[in-house]
Amino acid sequence: MCISRSDARRLIKIGKVFVNGEKAKAFDTKISEADEIMADGKKIELAKTVYIIMNKQAGVVCDDKSSAPYAPDTLPDNLKRKDLFCVGRLDKDTTGLLLITNDGEYAHSVISPKKHIEKRYQATLENAVNENDIEQAEKGIVLKDSTNLLPSKIIPITPDKKTVDFIVTEGKYHQIKRMAGALDNKILSLHRYKIGELELPENLSFGEAKRVEKEQAFLVFKK
Numbered sequence: 001m002c003i004s005r006s007d008a009r010r011l012i013k014i015g016k017v018f019v020n021g022e023k024a025k026a027f028d029t030k031i032s033e034a035d036e037i038m039a040d041g042k043k044i045e046l047a048k049t050v051y052i053i054m055n056k057q058a059g060v061v062c063d064d065k066s067s068a069p070y071a072p073d074t075l076p077d078n079l080k081r082k083d084l085f086c087v088g089r090l091d092k093d094t095t096g097l098l099l100i101t102n103d104g105e106y107a108h109s110v111i112s113p114k115k116h117i118e119k120r121y122q123a124t125l126e127n128a129v130n131e132n133d134i135e136q137a138e139k140g141i142v143l144k145d146s147t148n149l150l151p152s153k154i155i156p157i158t159p160d161k162k163t164v165d166f167i168v169t170e171g172k173y174h175q176i177k178r179m180a181g182a183l184d185n186k187i188l189s190l191h192r193y194k195i196g197e198l199e200l201p202e203n204l205s206f207g208e209a210k211r212v213e214k215e216q217a218f219l220v221f222k223k
């Protein structure tokens with residue numbers, strides 16, 4: 001029998017898990033492949049954690065209740081599993097680096113506001129950015145609803161200053177679009193290409209995904 005990490009945690013709490021005949025006391029008890037794990041009298045294996053990088057294409061969503069295609073459902077058959085979900089959300093029209101996993105703790109940490117994980121987006125804007133926009137970002141933009149954002153960076157990429165990088169360390173709802181709105185500008189396209197030290201691989205086309213090792217997925221926590 002294979003169970004999820006959250007089920008394992010619940011069963012440990014109520015004293016139903018035994019490792020080599022001894023009652024498991026904590027979820028983080030180190031377990032090796034050789035250990036015999038029993039839960040509720042049945043031999044169990046912990047579900048293997050899976051980490052997938054997708055280059056999300058526009059039109060695909062991170063909300064499983066939407067009528068639009070849900071990102072994990074668009075994975076090729078060899079990567080598809082029932083227990084996968086998106087780590088945080090990208091808007092329907094946003095493209096780029098999307099993490100998909102079955103590791104709830106990992107996902108929780110990546111999106112935790114306490115971790116201040118850096119996310120890099122490239123955006124095209126309706127109007128060129130100016131020095132004042134860049135300074136406001138450095139001080140912390142105040143959104144139209146008066147939310148104070150943490151300091152961020154806006155880096156012009158093209159000479160016309162309409163293609164820029166946004167570097168942010170939080171992940172508020174529609175954050176980049178609302179930042180542009182606060183600067184009386186508008187996002188025309190948005191693409192995420194880096195989270196922490198994890199970069200979207202250049203050879204991954206829109207809509208493509210690949211499984212990565214845990215070490216690579218955990219590069220998101222590197223500064």
Ligand code: URA
Pocket residue numbers: 089090091092094173174175176177178190
């Ligand atoms: N900020 C946005 O506005 N949209 C996204 O999809 C991600 C960040």
